[in-house]
């Protein structure tokens with residue numbers, strides 16, 4: 166669980182990991198426009214851990230998330246989720262596995278505008294044919310601080326509140342892992358911190374496993390470990406990271422392009438406030 170490279174890459178894939186990728190390659194295009202979006206990724210993510218995935222634009226973060234979550238299939242290599250090898254599953258089986266064992270949180274919240282908070286949160290249970298139990302619904306809605314908003318619709322909520330609904334919706338099925346794609350990307354600094362604290366608590370108190378793609382070093386600093394991707398490979402990792410350490414590592418990867426070398430998106434955002 167540190168940043169030391171092993172002969173197999175960053176961390177030997179651990180048999181007990183909730184998410185395990187073994188030598189995963191994902192290739193797009195043909196012979197003329199071939200892109201190796203993932204180029205031999207091997208990693209194990211332990212149960213109850215919070216992992217942030219960072220890297221320059223085009224480094225393969227989304228592809229990593231999509232392959233790890235069974236939204237996309239690797240060109241070669243294997244992905245195990247909660248002990249299940251995803252390769253032999255057909256689309257129907259993959260959909261069922263995603264519905265039952267994975268929670269998703271997106272930058273754009275993706276709530277259904279016509280449904281109340283309670284109905285948005287319980288939707289995954291109803292889609293899985295399970296009748297929501299009042300106690301479990303109350304518990305998760307209270308945990309995200311929305312007990313007084315149960316009957317509101319998304320349009321009546323702030324961005325931070327909407328993301329908390331999305332978090333409750335991701336947690337309600339008690340998934341093996343929650344994948345976040347820039348979950349704080351649309352939020353201001355203060356609200357983002359509240360949402361990240363909530364995710365941290367889900368890991369710390371609920372034993373939830375979370376994997377989050379982010380461009381924000383401050384967001385990444387809430388994770389137990391940051392994985393850095395470059396050109397489709399995990400090139401480095403940081404355990405118990407600070408935002409400054411993450412920003413510095415990103416600068417070395419050339420992640421901020423040719424804007425000021427020391428500036429990060431977060432620092433720029435803070436400077437504008």
Ligand SMILES: Nc1ncnc2c1ncn2[C@@H]1O[C@H](COP(=O)(O)OP(=O)(O)OP(=O)(O)O)[C@@H](O)[C@H]1O
Pocket residue numbers: 193194200201202220221222223224225226227228229
């Ligand atoms: N459907 C696709 N067809 C062709 N190439 C693709 C496709 N999806 C991704 N790629 C390429 O694979 C590489 C990795 O893309 P990916 O979206 O995973 O990067 P990323 O790190 O998430 O980028 P960003 O931070 O800009 O969202 C890029 O070169 C991208 O152009």
